[in-house]
Amino acid sequence: MSDQITPVIGLIGGSGLYDIEGLEDRRWERVESPWGEPSDELLFGTLAGVRCVFLPRHGRGHRVPPSELNYRANIDAMKRAGCTEILSLSAVGSLNGDLPPGTFVIVDQFIDRTFARKKSFFETGCVAHVSMAHPLCPRLGDALEAAARDVGLKYKRGGTYLVMEGPQFSTKAESELYRAWGCDVIGMTNMPEAKLAREAELCYATVAMVTDYDCWHPDHDHVTVDAVVKVLLENAGRAKDLVRAVVPMLGQPRGACPAGCDRALDAAIVTPPEKRDPALVAKLDAVAGRVLRAA
Template structure:
């Protein structure tokens, strides 16, 4: 079994990880581009943890401009086996108020400007993605949230919109009618790329507002969202600390095969693979290449 390394991607308002001890910044590059920031390695309790602020230090990158491939690639290169995405989001449900943490289990991808795969012409692969989050990670997050008395629910669908503008009222009403739970701008293609890299992935969608579907109310407003973010950030720090405290030293095999997603995914015959692309896939797909 592989040694477990817990990766944390911090979303809006989360540019540092409280409690990260013996921290050092890793000088590591990616053939896919520049990550949002150099990953920071340290320990939380006995767990090895690698933290990466999704938007960069000082929130430099908009959702559409993040190099998601570079972020996932560098996390794979430094040994991350299990990845938690902390993400601010809007809610489509009255029972999911600001301050609620939603451990989503499905995604609806409405992005259109982003590179969503490591593979392509010269090395084609199709990974299974019907169940996009790792159930072991969700179960551990739920136990940690309960122990820290962080309001949370397990399950729900996350709509990932392109942004950077917030939703129109018509969009908000439509996605609510579809049965979605929350809306955000960053978990796609992040979750897809994590699956291609055989990293177990789970999302903590931290509700900041009710988006724009409620009648006779304004939509998402950044001032009020920032106020909620501060409280959510404190709760997220406690959640991660508790999660790391109980995290196993050895990586647990994923019951849905997140960590073996490439076993049968590569379709391009070895003799026809593009050597330039194959070289870029050394970290992501080295196990099967």
């Protein structure tokens, strides 16, 4: 790894975020992945002179539901596109009375309750175990907090995001259970995305944008779809302000990640080289090539 890295900022947009305005030299481009089809083409461009790559998580037109997203192809495509860090922007419901609609939460923990998704790049033929004790990059979190403060967002630094399978929403009993666990927000998309970003040695951070209260809240049944959509669109506009503020902060040449996100595979692969499946190793060329080539 060289002493200095020129960052390429990957942006994954959730519900309501299907484009990033203000990018210069913009072009939509298909990126092939051995893991299948990503959600959409990737949007390449520069913002304040910083290279950026944007992926609408659900595809333009919101075509793909959470359980059918090809998370592996999405993260692999972002890595192949040169991304060094990923900022995830995700619509969520609130499990915390102190986090009303319109609040942005810079998440620091997850609880993964998904069950119908491919969660690892590493399969039979090449086994690896990465640490997820601290699943979000604190360096990115620091930059997001500074940017949120600069643009006047209502935000909270730190919080636990419960990732449910969906596409249905929670029962009231589930919602109360997640609150009892100490969760702050609930959504359907950031797992296994965060796990795969860690396996791909990408710095990753989530901004969870609250659209409404989950069904535990006494006013939940009175919330209209129009009201939720209104907050969703307002949040999307504020998210674009946040992106414009944070990208220049993250775009300067830097050294290795202090948290070790970009070295997550250093001691993770347990299958010795002579036992590895060549076909799987070939598929892992982008996400794990740094360590596989060194073996």
